Amino acid sequence: MTSRPILLVEDNLDDVSLTLRALRKNHILNDVTVAHDGAEALEHLFNEDNAGRIPYGLVLLDLKLPKVDGMEVLHRIRADERTQITPVVILTSSRLEEDIVAGYSGGANAFVRKPVNFTEFTEAISTLGMFWLLVNEAIPERG
């Protein structure tokens, strides 16, 4: 596996399951780490093992999260020089939420409505120039 893993920050287990399925269906075979709340996400991102660099190539971030909410996680990601340019895609649950967040969000690279919509997701990652980084059309290596 050449490309870096994805961090999925999502507390709803149904949504986790549907998102993982959507990635698989999109031929995105990167490893996915799941964080179930904002605090866990920050722990994965900034723990001591990552002192030098951040291992994640993409963060998929839900907004309404237990403990630390998604906007706070986004601010922390943008405030840290190691993750300043890490692509962050916000997972929104409604048009309303998308409007609200788009209004004052600095730093999110794209929005994708849940459940991770194939078309939107594909558009988002091509806009981010990550298409070839993430999408692996080759037959996945097993084992």
Next chain:
Amino acid sequence: MVRAPSEHSEASRPGTHLQFLAAIVVSASEDAIVGKTIDGLITSWNPGAERIFGYTEQEIIGQPTTVLCPPDLALEFTEILGRIRQGESVTQDETMRQHKDGTTFPASVTVSPIRSEDGTLIGTSSITRDITEQRKRADRLVEANRNLLEANKNLEAFTYSVSHDLRAPLRALSGFSEALLEDYGDVLDEQGQEYARRIRAASEQMATLIDDLLHLSRVARAELRLRSVDLGAEAARIAGELQNHDPDRNVNFVIQRPVRAHADRTLIRTVLENLLGNAWKFTSGRDEASIEFGTRPAGDAAICCYVRDNGAGFDPQYVDKLFTPFQRLHTVREFPGTGVGLASVRQIVERHGGRAWAEGSVSEGATFYFTLDAKEPQ
């Protein structure tokens, strides 16, 4: 009981008609009207004063006015007396006074100088009103306002919760029924697949309903930003978008321009989007569809606009239901929609001081009118 003030020597003579009338007014007043010497000794006392303060005339005449005042306000009295000596009238909209039984009550007080015919200051008169009830009403209003603000905040929280929490289970319904179709379609027979499709369609319909409901609640609460808008230009832009979205349809648009109105641009655009979108939708069965936007004489309002089409129309018997949320006159199979569009139209138009109504008949097309008469908030 009518008595002329006793301390004025002129009043003891057979009074003029005018003095008699003045005495009646004082006597009948609900307010306490009290005469005092320049040193603050009480010289006259009307029935209103007896009612408000509890002292009878016999008890109070000759007493200093400070007995009517809570001890901690005695200084205020001295100050008022000073200003009266300068020839001023003093009004206090809200101060405290003291009843004979020692209780205090909120009062409004006006104190004015009394002068003799040659202009020398000979005393003061005060009018005191017990404003306990007024204060209670004001407090109730403040309380009601606080409750309203609280309710509004709860509504915001509720709106967010609806948009987020109610949609989560719908996503699971829609997502897993789709997964079922895609991943296990080959082991489901035609009927099984149809059931899964129905679950997916119903959950998506409910998601649309929630979005529309949220939109309606936002329309009701959004702040109005009024400015001059060309409704004709907006209508033309929306017509262009409809045409682009569905280039195969041949619809003749007739749009009056310019149509200047004082309105909130975003909200009024929602009105036009809904009305033109409906016209577009309900003319879909017409070979020669035509949609018109224009104005007509407005009567009392600033402007009256209409959107007319030659589409499916509606049964005028149900015209009252048109603008009610989630009421539809057609089945979803005939024409898609949730029934929120016209409810938003009415909501927005009414917020602009106007009204919305419709005329039409089955197969004869429909005309939707709205007036606008928005005023700048004070």
